[in-house]
Amino acid sequence: xxxxxxxxxxxxxxxxxxxxxxxxxxxxxxxxxxxxxxxxxxxxxxxxxxxxxxxxxxxxxxxxxxxxxxxxxxxxxxxxxxxxxxxxxxxxxxxxxxxxxxxxxxxxxxxxxxxxxxxxxxxxxxxxxxxxxxxxxxxxxxxxxxxxxxxxxxxxxxxxxxxxxxxxxxxxxxxxxxxxxxxxxxxxxxxxxxxxxxxxxxxxxxxxxxxxxxxxxxxxxxxxxxxxxxxxxxxxxxxxxxxxxxxxxxxxxxxxxxxxxxxxxxxxxxxxxxxxxxxxxxxxxxxxxxxxxxxxxxxxxxxxxxxxxxxxxxxxxxxxxxxxxxxxxxxxxxxxxxxxxxxxxxxxxxxxxxxxxxxxxxxxxxxxxxxxxxxxxxxxxxxxxxxxxxxxxxxxxxxxxxxxxxxxxxxxxxxxxxxxxxxxxxxxxxxxxxxxxxxxxxxxxxxxxxxxxxxxxxxxxxxxxxxxxxxxxxx
Numbered sequence: 001x002x003x004x005x006x007x008x009x010x011x012x013x014x015x016x017x018x019x020x021x022x023x024x025x026x027x028x029x030x031x032x033x034x035x036x037x038x039x040x041x042x043x044x045x046x047x048x049x050x051x052x053x054x055x056x057x058x059x060x061x062x063x064x065x066x067x068x069x070x071x072x073x074x075x076x077x078x079x080x081x082x083x084x085x086x087x088x089x090x091x092x093x094x095x096x097x098x099x100x101x102x103x104x105x106x107x108x109x110x111x112x113x114x115x116x117x118x119x120x121x122x123x124x125x126x127x128x129x130x131x132x133x134x135x136x137x138x139x140x141x142x143x144x145x146x147x148x149x150x151x152x153x154x155x156x157x158x159x160x161x162x163x164x165x166x167x168x169x170x171x172x173x174x175x176x177x178x179x180x181x182x183x184x185x186x187x188x189x190x191x192x193x194x195x196x197x198x199x200x201x202x203x204x205x206x207x208x209x210x211x212x213x214x215x216x217x218x219x220x221x222x223x224x225x226x227x228x229x230x231x232x233x234x235x236x237x238x239x240x241x242x243x244x245x246x247x248x249x250x251x252x253x254x255x256x257x258x259x260x261x262x263x264x265x266x267x268x269x270x271x272x273x274x275x276x277x278x279x280x281x282x283x284x285x286x287x288x289x290x291x292x293x294x295x296x297x298x299x300x301x302x303x304x305x306x307x308x309x310x311x312x313x314x315x316x317x318x319x320x321x322x323x324x325x326x327x328x329x330x331x332x333x334x335x336x337x338x339x340x341x342x343x344x345x346x347x348x349x350x351x352x353x354x355x356x357x358x359x360x361x362x363x364x365x366x367x368x369x370x371x372x373x374x375x376x377x378x379x380x381x382x383x384x385x386x387x388x389x390x391x392x393x394x395x396x397x398x399x400x401x402x403x404x405x406x407x408x409x410x411x412x413x414x415x416x417x418x419x420x421x422x423x424x425x426x427x428x429x430x431x432x433x434x435x436x437x438x439x440x441x442x443x444x445x446x447x448x449x450x451x452x453x454x455x456x457x458x459x460x461x462x463x464x465x466x467x468x469x470x471x472x473x474x475x
Contacts, residue, residue, distance in 0.1 A: 045175055048228040049187055054125045054158035058179040059096040059109050059132070059146070059220060061117035097178030097221030098122065098146060099160045099230065106264050107146040108256065109220030110235055111137045114144050119475065122146065123184060128153055131455065136263030140271075140338075141204050141255055142235050144220075145263040160222055163229025165208060165252035168192050176212040176234055176248070178221025188213040190246070198331070199236065199249060204338060205331075207249035208232045214248030223250040232256070258339070272340035272364030275306020278330035281318050289318070290354050296320040297330040299350075311362040313350065320357065321349025342366035386448055386473065387417015388424060390441035407431040407438050407463065422473040425464065432461035448473070 096113030100106070107122060114120055120132045130148045137144035150156050168174075172192045180186050190212030198205040210223060214234050223232035232250025239245050262269045279285075281296040297319040302308045319327050322336055323346050333348075340346065344364045351357050389412035393405065410428040413420050430438050433447035444460075451458040457474040 045187070045189060048175060048224060048226070049177075052158065052160060052177070052222075052224060052228050053185075055100045055160040056125065056177045056222060057098050057100070057107060058123040058182075058184045059098045059107075059113055060121045060123065060129075061094050061096070061114055062119035063092045063094070063116055095179055095182045095217050096219045097217065097234070099177075099222045100156050101159055101162075101260060102264065103150065103156050103159060105148045105150045105156060106135065106260075107132065107148065108222075108233060108260050109144050109146060110233065111139050111142045111144045113220045114146065115139070120146060122148055123179075124153060125157060125185075126153075136267035136269075138259055138263065138269045140269070141251055141259050143233060143251060143256055143259050143263070145260055160230045161228070162253050162257045163225050163227065163231045165195070165231040165254045168195065168208070168225065168231060170194065173226040174208075174210040174212050174231070175224040175226075176210065176214055176218060176221060176250075177224065178218040178234060180213075180215035180217040182217055186218075193247075195252070197249060199238065204255070204335065206252065206255065206335065207235070208252050210248050210250065211246040212248065213244040213246070214250075215244045218248075229253075230256075270342055271338045271367040272342055272344055272346075273306070273367035274333075274337055274362065274364060275303035275308040276313065276319070276333070277301040277303070278319065278333055280329050289316075291318070291351065295326075295328045296351070297327055297333045307362040307365050311348075311360045313348070313360060314352070316352070318351040319348050320351060321347075321359075323347055337364065338367070340364055386419050386444075387414035388412070388419040388444070389414075390430070390444060392440055393429075405429075408441050408444065418473050418475055422471050424460070424462065424471055424473075427464075429463040430460050431463055431468075432459075434458060448475075451475075 094113070096109055098107040098109035098113075101108055114134060114137065120134070121129050122132050123129050130152055132146040132148045135145040135147050170192055174190055174192050176188045176190075178184075178186060190210050192208060192210055194209040195206075197207045197209045199207060208223065208231065210232075212223070214237050218234045219236075221234045222230045223234055225231045231253045233253075233256045234248065234250045236249045237244060238247040238249070259269055276297075277300050278297040279300050281294060281298040283294040285298060286292070286294040299308075299313060299315050299317045299319065301315055302313060319333055321327055322333060325336075327333055327349075337346070342364050345361060346364065347359055347361045349357060349359050388410055390408045391411045392408055407429045410419075410424060410426055410430065413424055413426050430444060432438055433444045434451060436443070436447065438444055438447075448458050451473075452475055457472040460471045460473065462469055462471050
């Protein structure tokens with residue numbers, strides 16, 4: 001797992017909790033029956049584990065890593081370097097965790113668990129494995145929603161109920177569940193150390209901190225409270241060694257429930273946008289600007305044609321209020337705006353040039369989205385998975401094979417690619433793809449994407465020398 005700055009916040013992979021005979025929970029219902037009397041410490045957590053275990057799954061992903069070649073290489077040299085070990089594609093596998101939140105098979109996990117995955121499977125409480133598709137993913141909060149077909153395994157056994165992360169106090173019991181290091185059915189217990197912890201992962205930081213052991217493989221798994229409700233999604237750890245040292249972080253349910261509901265409904269998260277670039281307005285900055293107060297968000301720049309520019313705000317303004325609430329830090333504005341839908345009207349209080357203050361009203365635009373959402377399997381990426389370089393038949397080759405000959409020639413087979421694994425060879429002539437005639441490389445690419453969409457292998461008819469054979473490529 002990569003280190004984050006010098007402090008090394010290490011992304012963890014999720015846990016899966018296994019408990020035979022787990023009781024049923026009705027869809028969309030938050031449990032009100034308590035495992036222990038309110039305010040009392042539980043003797044153990046067996047009842048919670050038994051009740052929630054069926055909701056927790058392991059998430060297994062497959063990725064193909066293709067090292068980038070230096071730009072500007074001649075084609076022959078590029079081909080030669082691709083055959084070298086340092087530049088050959090490699091297949092990677094990873095394990096995380098997740099949990100059911102609907103009877104329709106929706107599963108919550110982390111964005112980083114499934115980011116760039118070419119294949120995703122989930123392992124249920126009963127040990128069965130099922131393919132999963134990405135419903136939506138939000139890199140800003142590191143959350144994602146998968147879906148499996150419940151009819152394939154007799155229905156979702158248990159759904160996890162959301163709890164109130166804002167109701168947690170320091171010292172409250174927390175229970176992490178998932179598959180650390182691939183060991184499914186693992187449960188660890190600790191207490192809440194802090195809320196709204198900023199660990200410098202992004203503008204939406206506001207994590208729950210727990211000393212329940214969270215390790216690699218726990219990411220995406222649930223963090224339960226003492227009532228068996230999900231109060232967080234395990235996401236990261238702070239560790240100098242890569243293993244748990246008792247400092248783990250979870251996305252609070254106050255954020256996760258809202259993001260997950262949007263991902264399920266629309267496959268994406270739409271956030272408000274002002275166009276302001278802000279920094280904290282501390283005591284030193286206040287004295288430099290000639291103010292006798294500190295606290296607020298200093299406008300350091302404004303995006304052109306943004307709501308903030310249209311409303312007349314300027315660099316050097318200090319935002320001190322938002323819809324009547326005091327603003328102490330830049331993060332106060334960033335979080336509040338991100339929680340609002342595009343089109344929402346808000347009022348900002350601000351100071352300018354040492355004055356006493358003014359207000360401005362603006363309508364939020366939509367926050368620009370990342371250029372390449374993790375859920376989009378582009379055609380280029382799908383073709384790359386095949387690992388086949390194809391070219392149309394030349395006139396000379398068609399004259400040799402016969403003028404009626406169609407198909408495309410396999411110019412290169414990438415070692416480790418799916419085509420190589422299926423037995424396709426350099427020099428093969430692909431006549432059909434998906435039982436349809438092939439006349440151009442694009443026909444093979446389109447057939448492959450259609451097969452992936454239908455979740456079936458791609459059938460190729462191949463001519464090799466004087467022989468004709470069929471090859472099935474499974475992704």
